[in-house]
Amino acid sequence: MKTKYLAIFALMLSLLGFTATANEKHNEQTSDAWLKAKIVTTYALSEHLNPFAIDVNVKRGAVTLTGTVESDIASDLAGEIAKGIDGVKQVDNQLRVSAAAQRHTEQASFMHFVDDANITAKVKSQLLLNPNAHGLNIHVKTKNGVVFLEGQLSSEIEADLVRQIVRNTKGVMDIEDNLTVAEKQPATP
Structure with missing residues (x-):
């Protein structure tokens, strides 16, 4: 049991x-x-x-x-x-x-580079064509549609002209302005 x-x-x-x-x-x-x-x-x-x-x-x-x-x-x-x-x-x-996605990313990156180079060339050409802009005094670089400006200009009105030329250039998304204006020397009597 x-x-x-x-x-x-x-x-x-x-x-x-x-x-x-x-x-x-x-x-x-x-x-x-x-x-x-x-x-x-x-x-x-x-x-x-x-x-x-x-x-x-x-x-x-x-x-x-x-x-x-x-x-x-x-x-x-x-x-x-x-x-x-x-x-x-x-x-x-x-x-x-994905290999296709990587190629697409690389192609897009290259296209951004080409677009930026084209914008830089257009801006620089426009600045050189305008005799009042003194384009040789301005360094232009573009990244992702943003134009970076550096250089020393003789007056604030010239700086405004440069900015407006850049704004009117096709493809420009924004401006990073590092332009400086030379201080005027007082006239000697």
Whole structure:
């Protein structure tokens, strides 16, 4: 009889152990699903990431990111966001950068360089063509459509003329004005 009770008791313990293991596994799966949902939602709220291009897998709090993003910065951002989620134990960032996106970025960068060079040439030409602007005294540089001016001019009205010529040049987004006006020497009697 004692053997029968021991067998029933052992069966109950094994069932309880199985249930506890199943509950732990269920809680772990729920926790992993919750972490994945938090990460994917955060990606969706980011204006810099495409959540449909990033696959998120979570197992026991360890996150693996796969897929293709547009830049190294986007890859780093995705990894850092995942690391910042409470409950994430580690992140394995296996995101690849799209070769097409890299070429596009390089082409866009080159086009900005060409556009800036064209703006600088147009501004410098306009300044040289105007005899009152003394274009040889002015250094012109352009970056992202912003024209940087340096030089010393003889009067404030000449500086205003230079600024207006630059503003009227097609493609100029803004002016960074570092022009100076020479102080007039008092007339000697």
